[in-house]
Amino acid sequence: MNISGGKVITCSPGRNFVTLKLETDEGVYGLGDATLNGRELAVASYLNDHLLPLLVGRDARRIEDLWQFLYKGAYWRRGPVTMSAIAAVDTALWDIKGKTLNVPVYQLLGGASRDSVMVYGHASGETIDAAVEAAAGYVARGYKAVRAQCSVPGLTDTYGIGRGDRYEPAERGSVSETRWSSERYLNSVAPLFARLRTELGPDVHLLHDAHHRLTPIEAARLGRALEPYHLFWLEDPTPAENQEAFRLIRQHTTIPLATGEVFNAIHDCRQLIQEQLIDYIRTPVSHAGGISHLRKIAALAEVYGVRTGSHGATDLSPVCLAAALHFDLSVHNFGIQEYMPHSDDTDRVFPHRYSFAGGTMHPGDAPGLGVDIDERLAATFPYQRAYLPVSRLVDGTVHDW
Ligand code: EZ4
Ligand code: CO
Secondary structure, X not given: XXXXXXXXEEEOOOOOXXXXXXXXXXXXXXXXXXXXXXXXXXXXXXXXXXXXXXXXXXXXXXXXXXXXXXXXXXXXXXXXXXXXXXXXXXXXHHHHHXXXXXXXXXXXXXXXXXXXXXXXXXXXXXXXXXXXXXXXXXXXXXXXXXXXXXXOOOOOOOOOOOEOOEOOOOEEOOOOEEEEOHHHHXXXXXXXXXXXXXXXXXXXXXXXXXXXXXXXHHHHHHHHXXXXXOOOEEEOOOOOOOOOHHHHHHHHOOOOEEEOOOOOXXXXXXXXXXXXXXXXXXXXXXXXXXXXXXXXXXXXXXXXXXXXXXXXXXXXXXXXXXXXXXXXXXXXXXXXXXXXXXXXXXXXXXXXXXXXXXXXXXOOOOOEOOEOOOHHHHOOOOOOOEEOOEEEEOOOOEEOO
16 A cells, blocks of 8 residues: 655644644545744755655555654654654554554554543633632533643733633744743742632642743752642743753752753653653653654663653644544553643544543544544635744843743
8 A cells, every 4th residue: 555645734723733644545634733933834845856756656554664664764864854854754654554444443552541531621810819710610511631821920921821711822824022031920820729729629739830930949949939830740940951950950959850842853852761760751742752752762761760741832733632542542651641722623634533521532533533624614714923922031031932
């Protein structure tokens, strides 16, 4: 069964998505998510201009060989554009294999290690009262785990604060700039979690995302301040290019640490895992070489007692979410899966078989990934350039967003 062609579908049903549809000479096709938020067309070009011409005529059943062919064969390795493109090809090939053998992808990955996959939702608010109310709403809808973010007094546009019931950071058109003060932020987080623990009780898992903005010693201070509230994790405390920085955080706090949503290869987290500097690795299918590469990261993590907690924001398409759920269901050292429901338009463009119930999700039992794309509907939502915001300190210095 050979790859006969493919197309890269860009669409914007509420936000931008890039989807690879890989076709075979037996009529079976597979899908892969190639969305890289704010840099979408670079991955589309990588696929259209460089990978698809290489793939036509090759055996679609040889997933691992094709992965190595694209990765080692390019000479130039790693990076989000390359690894998102390879991820899309890899995910599409797993979809094709599942459809060909008439089994859901999780059965190809060793079968289910659990009945369903615990997910966490995103609660946020302009005030502590509003954030607590939003979090209580998630608990009422059955969620066992909730991420909570609150506006920082004195700052506009704090990371993670939704408009209405949705949080979508990318903005169409030109780039926006926001202001940041770690001092103001650090004073605002513990009071939020004190209220959440008091009002929601001891059982719900609480999570928080610092979005790479703190120095290691600031992150250590935040971790200590949050210890009384027993968080499930503190996410992305520092810019994680510096893996050694986590040693300093670890020396000072018992708060569980999660990172990896911007990583794209096992080498980005090797030291973090081997030194047990983190508790959860968040690298997603779509940005880190696909299901094949994520399985290797998870296998390394399993040796060191690190669990998975894949990124699952709305810029990861339903194709990525489906792939993540097959991976999560099968991998032994699964921890939790991020889940932000997509817009109704997105759900219509990507009909899918995964489902949510009782704070958990299941990928469904359709052959392959169990997700499709309605190309005619997708064409009615053309791509629109969009950017993530850029963050500056209050004095104007560019900071980590
Ligand atoms: O900022 O997905 O945990 N989730 C996050 C997200 C990221 C966006 C970037 O594209 O940090 O909100
Ligand atoms: Co995050």
